[in-house]
Amino acid sequence: MNGILAVDGYTGYLVIAYGVTALVVVGNLVAARRQFRRVHLRLREQLERRSGRRPVPGSSQASGRVGGAGGNEATVGRNQ
Amino acid sequence: MWNWFFKLASPPHFYALAGKLSYWLLVPAILLLAIGTWGGLILAPPDYQQGDAFRIIYVHVPSAYLSMLIYVTMAVAGAIGLIWRIKLAHAVAASCAPIGASFTFAALVTGAVWGKPMWGTYWEWDPRLTAELILLFLYFGYMGLRGAFENLTQADRASAVLAIAGVVNVPIIHFSVIWWASLHQGPTLSKLEAPSISGDMLWPLLTMILAFTLFFLGILAMRVRAEVLEREVQSRWAQDMLRGASPVGVDL
Numbered sequence: 001m002n003g004i005l006a007v008d009g010y011t012g013y014l015v016i017a018y019g020v021t022a023l024v025v026v027g028n029l030v031a032a033r034r035q036f037r038r039v040h041l042r043l044r045e046q047l048e049r050r051s052g053r054r055p056v057p058g059s060s061q062a063s064g065r066v067g068g069a070g071g072n073e074a075t076v077g078r079n080q
Numbered sequence: 081m082w083n084w085f086f087k088l089a090s091p092p093h094f095y096a097l098a099g100k101l102s103y104w105l106l107v108p109a110i111l112l113l114a115i116g117t118w119g120g121l122i123l124a125p126p127d128y129q130q131g132d133a134f135r136i137i138y139v140h141v142p143s144a145y146l147s148m149l150i151y152v153t154m155a156v157a158g159a160i161g162l163i164w165r166i167k168l169a170h171a172v173a174a175s176c177a178p179i180g181a182s183f184t185f186a187a188l189v190t191g192a193v194w195g196k197p198m199w200g201t202y203w204e205w206d207p208r209l210t211a212e213l214i215l216l217f218l219y220f221g222y223m224g225l226r227g228a229f230e231n232l233t234q235a236d237r238a239s240a241v242l243a244i245a246g247v248v249n250v251p252i253i254h255f256s257v258i259w260w261a262s263l264h265q266g267p268t269l270s271k272l273e274a275p276s277i278s279g280d281m282l283w284p285l286l287t288m289i290l291a292f293t294l295f296f297l298g299i300l301a302m303r304v305r306a307e308v309l310e311r312e313v314q315s316r317w318a319q320d321m322l323r324g325a326s327p328v329g330v331d332l
Contacts, residue, residue: 020186
């Protein structure tokens with residue numbers, strides 16, 4: 001059987017080349033997903049702080065906000 | 081045609097479209113990557129001179145091709161943003177840079193790994209290799225320049241000028257093996273009327289090139305969504321979308 005199972009002494013080179021490419025492909029996928037999640041979450045939190053309304057369900061501030069509806073940025077904080 | 085173009089340039093329309101596109105581009109891309117890898121590693125016969133080391137071509141060539149394609153995309157998007165002041169174009173350009181840098185890095189590493197058994201060295205200051213390394217520095221420079229500005233409009237304009245100026249490096253990379261005496265092999269695929277590669281070896285390569293292209297477009301769609309959202313956070317549609325109960329994750 002030709003191919004990867006019969007590589008003539010080049011296994012190490014092939015593993016490095018395909019490994020680096022796989023890392024780049026997976027890395028791009030993970031980085032793009034993380035970037036979207038991070039931006040989405042950060043903007044939601046900014047929006048909540050600015051509007052001073054009740055936090056959007058699911059955001060990280062939903063349980064950390066001490067200010068209620070009608071509050072402003074000075075009254076809104078996180079329980080840390 | 082113009083209506084379609086203007087509709088596409090509208091951030092809310094593009095945001096919604098990119099969410100669907102990223103899925104429909106990435107799924108076939110991953111399938112084609114699997115098929116191309118199988119074809120390249122298992123089905124393609126060994127090269128009569130290079131033996132099995134030639135199989136690096138299936139990751140090296142698509143990475144190198146993508147590094148240039150992404151740079152051209154970035155420069156064209158930057159030019160569109162500068163000339164027609166379309167914000168979406170700047171978002172596209174900014175999103176291209178990290179993807180392009182990563183594939184340029186992959187092209188350089190896979191090239192070096194291929195060079196060692198074939199040329200006896202990982203690196204040579206050959207015109208093709210040097211120009212590809214300059215491309216990586218151009219990507220780094222582009223990202224560094226963007227990061228140096230507090231003001232987004234200034235960052236967009238300055239980085240677009242750099243992207244446009246740097247695009248001259250792309251034909252240098254492509255034609256370097258023809259213009260100068262080079263250690264790097266000459267063109268294989270661009271001679272479509274008589275490619276210097278057997279059909280058994282060619283189809284996995286074309287499959288991988290298609291897979292990489294679809295992958296780039298899918299990742300670009302994901303990244304542009306985040307970029308658009310960040311830029312449009314003051315607009316009504318983005319605030320409505322952020323306040324809504326839509327899932328935080330991407331459509332994948």
